[in-house]
């Protein structure tokens with residue numbers, strides 16, 4: 001089987017470990033957590049975390065607000081489409097983008113999903129770093145739904161974003177230690193991050209999808225790490241060891257996966273794993289899936305180059321140094337279908 005094969009059912013996945021990170025957060029056994037995370041990042045690039053400290057009510061509010069927004073008529077949702085395609089904010093209609101195109105497959109069909117994107121909250125975007133024209137649309141203000149259309153959306157997403165930002169900071173500290181670096185080694189690369197938080201809706205299927213068309217085509221993520229709150233409606237699958245593995249979506253947990261920039265930093269010692277959102281089997285076509293995904297993205301001008309600790313005499317850097325911003329925009333623009 002190759003990674004483009006269209007199987008729906010994947011292997012169960014003992015390969016993706018469930019890791020309780022509370023001993024790191026409360027300081028009772030930080031090394032134990034660091035070891036488990038290092039192993040998962042090197043082996044499969046996916047882990048499921050519990051003991052993260054994010055209140056379930058925050059997740060529930062963000063999910064409820066997403067569902068309320070997506071239930072609006074298409075003509076209303078269209079009011080929230082950004083004014084230009086490289087401004088990654090607001091509403092993206094069904095069939096407008098293709099994840100697989102980001103991997104160079106320019107003919108891949110569009111993904112079976114719609115979504116809503118927000119970026120930084122709680123900071124002053126008029127300060128020179130953020131308003132600098134050289135940063136393009138990276139630090140554009142958010143597009144918020146009118147409260148008349150989705151009353152809880154802005155508050156729920158602001159709170160969820162803030163919680164994910166704190167969790168990502170903790171994870172980047174765990175990552176630094178797992179790479180035998182000081183705990184704050186990444187701090188000055190992520191203090192002006194431009195992370196997208198995206199609510200995805202994968203609607204029910206009402207017909208056989210086109211050949212190779214999936215809810216989310218095969219791709220690797222673009223940033224440092226991704227934090228996914230999935231749904232009981234499964235579908236997230238990771239490619240490893242020559243087969244697709246179902247990523248366990250355990251209630252109360254988050255799935256974390258490594259993105260391209262972490263692979264570039266570590267010279268592929270850690271894997272930015274190919275993954276996809278598979279279509280449900282025929283008898284589950286009526287089930288829709290809603291996910292909340294935090295795509296942690298280092299500072300726009302952070303130069304991502306092989307960490308000295310990941311470079312040996314026989315391991316020259318595999319990737320040319322590249323900024324976080326350049327990498328992300330290259331990938332974003334490749335995903336466009338319409």
Ligand SMILES: O=C(O)CCC(=O)C(=O)O
Pocket residue numbers: 099200216221228230236275276277291293
């Ligand atoms: O919706 C999901 O669960 C994950 C989607 C995904 O992998 C992506 O958009 O990069």
Ligand SMILES: [Fe+2]
Pocket residue numbers: 219220221275
């Ligand atoms: Fe992804």
